[in-house]
Amino acid sequence: MMSKTSKELLEQFRSQCKARGLSITPQRTAIYEALIGSQDHPRTEDIYNRVKTAFPDMSIDTVYRTLCLFAEIGFVHLVEGYGEAKRYDPDTECHHHFRCMRCGRILDFREPRFDALDVPERFKQNCAVSNIKVVLEGVCDHCLQKTVES
Template sequence: MHSFETTIGRLRSEGFKLTPQRLSVIRYLIGNKTHPTAAVIYGDLKKKYPSLSFSTVYNTLNMLEKIDEVQSLHLFDDFLNYDPDTGSHYHFVCRSCDSIIDIFPRNGENVSLPEGDISGNRIESAQVVFKGTCKNCL
């Protein structure tokens, strides 16, 4: 996700209206390093905006995903997690405590993905999910 100003600028230029509900979801996500579900976002924002609707949260998330300001992650069976960081990084999921940890590859321990084609297919994105046991649970 970009800065607040850049993000709302993108919304404006795409023709979306800047409603208080949308702005509250955007503010909630900016700089958020947890990977909240729609239900968590709704629950948290509901305290401050009691009239907020679940559908609005979903609609806003889908809109933000369409313009590539968030990505949805299928890390668990029954629900999606949303990640405001759309840059190239990977995720580690602890089988024991279900925590989600961002993995930013560094030299020596990085994940090298093939670029361009693999036998004629054009790769446009890659999702890498590690599962295991996290530091705290070990």
């Protein structure tokens, strides 16, 4: 999934922080490591729980602030959602999502045919489009199964 080793990513994290004049704190480092170690689409609280072992008295506010900062910088992507808690995507390479509208599950998929979609002229000219993605909405296999059972 990740094309770089976590060591390389950490080095990149440090240099990017420096380049932007951001302090490299133990908290930020821990949050970054928790992110790149995630295979899912964690909410802020998930990351908080994952770093809490190593940092028992980290404030959850720090996690909120840091993830928000990381999303702005591009270290992580904010996942499109439907009004629940924000979820982040450590995979910043082009991919797409299936979203279960019943349980909220997110399934990633790669689809080269979708990666090269051409941005309409109108947006190309007036806006700065940083990402283009396809979202499938529906009901996942788990939820379909539950429906059948009941």
